[in-house]
Amino acid sequence: MSAKANILAKLRNSLAGTQPLVDDFDEALVSEPWRYPPEQRVPRLRQLMEAVHTETHLTTLADWPALLERLLTEKQLGSLLIAPSTPWGAQLAEHFAGRSDAPHLKAYDRPVEEWKAELFNDTPASLTGTLGAIAATGSLILWPTREEPRLMSLVPPVHFAILKASEVYDNFYEVQQQQQWAGGMPTNALLVSGPSKTADIEQVLAYGAHGPKDLIVLILEDA
Template structure:
């Protein structure tokens, strides 16, 4: 018997003859104080995110690629990391071709060991989708996948995230229930409320210490 199996066997044996305590979890405690009328969810999420140095824009499904190209141009950014096999990656790639955009689109299509230096030193911005948002805390839900690994939203100095307005939930518990998190979670589900920041050094707030210095959220108002 392995050490792990031996420990589990002892734990199970210690429960023999005991009576489980009834679960007295009250769902209302984590939901009722954090519910908002549908027309207020987006406004609350934007208010909270912008209060911590995030930038948010309302746009539409057909319009966000042109908006993103303009925002990148205003910042002098000429390269963008995308996931070309995703729907939004394909949409933005098509827009750039049709518009004759000078942007260089880079794909996360290799193991990190093969292009670590390029990713860390030469990629100024990235575009990813989100699983949704949380109005109560002004947070994005990121769910890394093989198409969009965690490093896409962690390494480039500027992270652009797409969020569907219809996928903004009142609170975390509601999101967990609607998305059925209990049926399976990734090894790294993330809640992001703004760009990376720290005040560890001399209690001076600094952005970009452990991740992106800037976060832009494009909120899509239609399906």
């Protein structure tokens, strides 16, 4: 018998003659104190996120590309990393199609080893979708995929995130239940409330130490 099989056998044998504990979990304890009327979810989310240096904007499915263009201009961001195969990437590419004044849209379409220097040193901003948000904690839910790897939201100094207002949930427990997280999760499932920050050095708060220094959330009210 292998060492692994021997350990597992001991664990199984240790349960002999025992009785499982009654499952008396009360989901109300982790959900009821953090429920909000539907019309309060987005305002609460914005309040909590803006309190920790996150920038939020209300917009629509039709208007967000124009808003993003204005923000890119105001912040003097000449290029943007997108995932062209996602709905957001495709919509933005169409918005800028054929325009000589458009910012340079970069696609995350190669292994990171092939363009690591450009990604880390010459990619000032990125755009990703989200899986929703949590009103109770003021957090975005990021769910990295093959099209939108974790580095898209981690490396560029400015991160733009698309959030559907209809996908702002009351609390974390509700998210897990409604989206059936138990059925499978990615390597990284992230809750993000604001840009990267630290006060490790002399207790001086600094942004951008371990990720984006600016987080900008575009909330689509009709989606």
